[in-house]
Amino acid sequence: MPQLNGGGGDDLGANDEMISFKDEGEQEEKISENSSAERDLADVKSSLVNESETNQNSSSDSEAERRPPPRSESFRDKTRESLEEAAKRQDGGLFKSPPYPGYPFIMIPDLTSPYLPNGSLSPTARTYLQMKWPLLDVHAGSLQSRQALKDARSPSPAHIVSNKVPVVQHPHHVHPLTPLITYSNEHFTPGNPPPHLQADVDPKTGIPRPPHPSDISPYYPLSPGTVGQIPHPLGWLVPQQGQPVYPITTGGFRHPYPTALTVNASMSSLFSSRFPPHMVPPHHSLHTTGIPHPAIVTHNVKQESSHSDIGSLNSSKQDAKKEEEKKKQPHIKKPLNAFMLYMKEMRAKVVAECTLKESAAINQILGRRWHALSREEQAKYYELARKERQLHMQLYPGWSARDNYYSTGSPKKRKAKHREYFPNPCLSLPPITDLSAPKKCRARFGLDQQNNWCGPCREKKCIRYIQGEGSCASPPSSDGSLLESPPSSPSMVSPSPSSKESKLQTEQMQPLSLTMKPPPLLSSSQHHHLSMAPPPPLALLDNSGAGKTSGSAHNGPLDPSDVSSSRPTGSVSSRPTSACHSHSLLPSSTMTQPLSLVTKSID
DNA sequence: ATACCTTTGAAGAGG
């Protein structure tokens, strides 16, 4: 078991990650404010966000007013457009300050958590819970919600949910004490209502009491007799009467599940909160509400159902075989990363605040909010994500992300899809449409022919440089389509890169994380280049945004996460401009970031 | 029914 300083220590494994966003949010906001001149649609959104953050009364009332007239565009554009609109409209509301300023999150105090020192819950940890309930508050738009709130002990917030998104979904047999259940609808399920809803606070510490059985019972299918007894955190994990707990273990896991049994309570809780009920004893697989756990793995469920259902008996032998095969290779989902956890948790809020339901739009908003989060706030999610990964590793020692590759589609399709949008980072080169064509000079000419490389490639900052130098320009965007969309999605131009940049800047206050170490390969000349890179013209940025595809508009090599953020996936044409509240748009401050980065490296 | 969109981050593959 890794030692975690969940209590507030900075010794988070994900430090580097967090650092990247340390001040990004603030920076972004600041920048946005100062770059009014360059505001584009996306910027407007940013401003909206900013404004809304300070103006709680802002609203979604005026949504209709802001809605632009219908346009006749390609469905793609249309869709994007709508998403953008939605995001735009919702941004205002989303960024409202939570009812509990400074405590946007709620974390159920877990006195038993191995990650947190007993009785020394950090304030940040405690903040978790608050967020959740306030959400309910928001949600309270509906009578039901309010009523539910009235009854702080209302166990099944599920009924409160008016949307598909469960505002509160209690984990299945998850020990409420676990902090690991706090990060999402499921994980965040407050074992106890927040202080403001229920005065169940430890008089001594002032910290909300950890939920106790009596409180929990309503949330869990515990028999009255179980009240007062804390269910074994591994309850569902514990083999019952010699019966295999996980049907899939029969062939699914590369390693016998017993390993899982060694997982500590918190981990198991996390697991149970996240992992498919199909791995849980049947009677535990559903919420009291009968709602299947969202983490259910589709084909596993099918397997299971086929396995036990009478219907399966009717299926042909072939089907049975297929299913068996599937069974042998259960689809174990990837552990959620920090952002995913955040999204999971916040989605409900967003949905509640807005009428918006489109995930794409919501995600855009969440993405921005994510960046706006303080380092501490993000840290919580990073840590949770880390725990999830650890747990996942423990539970599925042999699992690899690779196992899920193409699980959602055929490889061909996937690849084709992505490649299709690959712009050539180097202007001098035509857009890459050929799958076999190298995307960068580096790959094209090789290391031994660097003289043939374009400047940006030499600097290893192709995309970014494209913008700054102009030598590598953004992908052909002569056709309005490209210009219109892409570029400035938050992740494309700004967020990721800038996050890193800002990271570096803010990093000055702290020791550089490993990830911040300047890459050895970075030569002085490179540094020079970096520092000299002029601010990318807005237009270029926009266009190059498309470049996100190739890893784009990032700081590139300096950023570890750069890679992760570069998502070719997003089709160039489909990139919404919405998010563009980017640093890229910000001339001055933005520019300085790379510089600082370089400086840092040099130093 | 399936894929897409959209976000960030993690991890794997390949150069």
Place this chain on the structure above:
DNA sequence: CCTCTTCAAAGGTAT
């Protein structure tokens, strides 16, 4: 080592 790709969640939308 670096870049690119895929997947994770989610739900409306498009094909």
